[in-house]
Amino acid sequence: MAMTQEEILTGLGEIIDEVAGVPADQVTPDKSFVDDLDIDSLSMVEIAVAAQDKFGVEIPDDQLKNLKTVQDVIDYVRGAGVSA
Amino acid sequence: MRLTECLPGTRILAFGGYQPATVVTNDELAATVDTTDEWIRSRVGIASRRIAGPDESLADMAAAAGGKALAASGLPASDIDLVIVATCTPETPIPNVAATVATRLGIAAPGAYDLNAACAGFCYALSAASDAVRVGTSRHALVIGAEKLSQWVDWTDRSTCIIFADGAGAAVVGPVDDLDTAPGIGPVVWGSDGNLADKIFIKDRGSFLVQEGQAVFRWATTALHPVAKKACELAGVDPTDLAAFVPHQANLRIIESIARKLGAPQARVADDIVHAGNTSSASIPLALSRMIERGEIGSGGAVLLLGFGAGISYAAQVITVP
Numbered sequence: 001m002a003m004t005q006e007e008i009l010t011g012l013g014e015i016i017d018e019v020a021g022v023p024a025d026q027v028t029p030d031k032s033f034v035d036d037l038d039i040d041s042l043s044m045v046e047i048a049v050a051a052q053d054k055f056g057v058e059i060p061d062d063q064l065k066n067l068k069t070v071q072d073v074i075d076y077v078r079g080a081g082v083s084a
Numbered sequence: 085m086r087l088t089e090c091l092p093g094t095r096i097l098a099f100g101g102y103q104p105a106t107v108v109t110n111d112e113l114a115a116t117v118d119t120t121d122e123w124i125r126s127r128v129g130i131a132s133r134r135i136a137g138p139d140e141s142l143a144d145m146a147a148a149a150g151g152k153a154l155a156a157s158g159l160p161a162s163d164i165d166l167v168i169v170a171t172c173t174p175e176t177p178i179p180n181v182a183a184t185v186a187t188r189l190g191i192a193a194p195g196a197y198d199l200n201a202a203c204a205g206f207c208y209a210l211s212a213a214s215d216a217v218r219v220g221t222s223r224h225a226l227v228i229g230a231e232k233l234s235q236w237v238d239w240t241d242r243s244t245c246i247i248f249a250d251g252a253g254a255a256v257v258g259p260v261d262d263l264d265t266a267p268g269i270g271p272v273v274w275g276s277d278g279n280l281a282d283k284i285f286i287k288d289r290g291s292f293l294v295q296e297g298q299a300v301f302r303w304a305t306t307a308l309h310p311v312a313k314k315a316c317e318l319a320g321v322d323p324t325d326l327a328a329f330v331p332h333q334a335n336l337r338i339i340e341s342i343a344r345k346l347g348a349p350q351a352r353v354a355d356d357i358v359h360a361g362n363t364s365s366a367s368i369p370l371a372l373s374r375m376i377e378r379g380e381i382g383s384g385g386a387v388l389l390l391g392f393g394a395g396i397s398y399a400a401q402v403i404t405v406p
Contacts, residue, residue, distance in 0.1 A: 042127060042337050045302050061298045 005029075008055065008074045015050040019043055029071040051077065088220035093260040093268045094213075096406050097159070097224075100152025101253045101373035102145050103134040103360065110246070117242040124246045129336020133249035133361025135234045140250075142174060143181050146230035147188045149252035149369070154189060157256040159224060161190040164256070166222035168213055169198045170205030170229045170365040172394065173236055185228065195222065202284070203332045203393025204274070205229055205365030206253070207401060210389070211272035213257045228254040229365035238292035247335070248293065249361025253369025270319030273311050274399035284394035304338045304392060309345035312390050315400035319386075323348035327385025327405065328375065332392055333357035333367035342390070351388070352380055364393065381405050 003011075013024030020043045033039040039047070041064070048059040051073065057080040059067070067073050109132045110121035124130055136145060146169055154161065169182040182196035195216075201208040206229035213225035230252035239245045260268055280303060283296045312331075316323050329351045331339050336357055343353045356371035363370060368389050375381050385405045392398040 040127065041298060042301055045298055046305060046341065049302060049306050061302060064298070 002078060003055065005074055005078070008077050009070070011054050012047075012051070012070060012073060015047055015054060019046045019050060027070055029069070029074065031070050032068055033070070034068070047073075091218050091220065091259045092262065094217045094257055095260045095268050096403055097256040097258045098153050098156035098406055099253070099255050099369055099373035099376055100149045100154070100156055101251070101370040102148035102152065103251045103370070104136040104140055104145065106135045106137060107132050108135050113246055117240060117245060119242045119246055127335075127337070128247055128362075129339075129355070129357055130246065130361050131358050133359075134251055136232050136250040142171060142230055142232045143184045143188070145232065145250065145252040146171075146181055146185045146228045146254075149230065149254040149366075149373075150185055150226050150228045151189055152373075153254035153256050154226060157224075157258075159256065159258075162192065163224050164191045164226050165194045166213060166216050166225035167191060167194045167196040168209040168225065168227050170201065170209040170227070171198055171231055172200050172202045172205065172364060173231045173233055174198060175232070175235075181230065182228075186226075189226075191226070194226075201365070201391070201397045201399070202395055203334060203362075203364045203367070204391035204395070204397040204399045206368045207272065207389055207391035207399035208274065208397070209365075210255065210257065210269065210403075211274065211399065211401060214269045217257055217259055223259070225257040226254060227257060227369075228252060229367070229369050231364040231366050233293070233362075233364060236286055236293045241292065243297060244293055244295055247295075247362045249363050251360060251363040251366045251370050253366045253371075253373055255369055268404055270315065270321070270402035272399055272401045273315045273318060274397075275311070276395045276397040278395070280396040283396065301335070301338060303396065304334065305341040308390060308392055308398060309342050311398055311400050312342060312346050312388060315390070315402055316388060319402035321386045321388075321402050323388075324350060325386060326351040326388050326402075328352040328354065328381045328387045329390070330354040330368055330372050330375070330387055331390040332364075333360060333371055334362055334393065346388075348388075365391070376405060
């Protein structure tokens, strides 16, 4: 069964809290990593690595620049057809 | 054929470091390339770096650091019979730097060679020296990491010129008769992966250093903490018993990420990069010698060293502070 929007959002919130120190409750789908959450390209790499561990979806470096908002990552993870 | 009997172990007798006098601040770089002090500090953690003077050679820096370590060891030069210089920035393909440095330090006719494992070089050289002393082919060894990266950096490339710097660091390695009571050098955990050779390279003599920052960052923050943990395990030292963690000073964000995953919250983590920049093979002995000088780590403390970089190559071992 695929992970839901809410499950991935919760998992991402935990990751972003740990990697970048942004409280999980600020991690909402419409937030932009750079403009709203002040997350830079290196933190995005750390988030991608942690997301791979948590969701089993690899996010290569060349895809990172396309993932501008929290919803973009959720869509990417869901699009990869992860099963829970 | 007959082999000599192995000694029980080896230890580091003393460290020494050398930094060139010229300081280059972030603001000075921001005046020539499109960057800012804030950006450099947040992405790589560097505030300033040291650059060799126009007439200052790699051998000058290596000899300065090596001479300090030798003096601090209390040994006469005649007790050293192996000199290894870890460097990836030799000014000449031949002769090597090690023989020149040995002669300058008054070390007569030692085994002398250069070793290139880029930013992992010091840990490789330390392991090679330790093994040589342990099997009895050398009584004492002088190990030096020295780099003049400034001559291989494109000073108009903002992605690399903000990072790399010059300097040297050294250690004197000697034998240990009783491992139970004496400090030591633990077993090395080392490796390489040529599949990632294109992530950090200098193509040829007319070229500058090129680095794929994100790929290196991803590799360093995912592949290295198991290497670090394995070195602790082989040395029989729990990470929670480390006095300090001294990784290659590549990027403060990489250092912090590995330190977090190592699980050694009590250990002092080297942050020499802030004022030294990334000096490749020199960064570990340089950071260590400065931490010891400042009294940040005391004699007898267990310290985890972790070198990593181009090749790619990596090496880690636990040592005891002399």
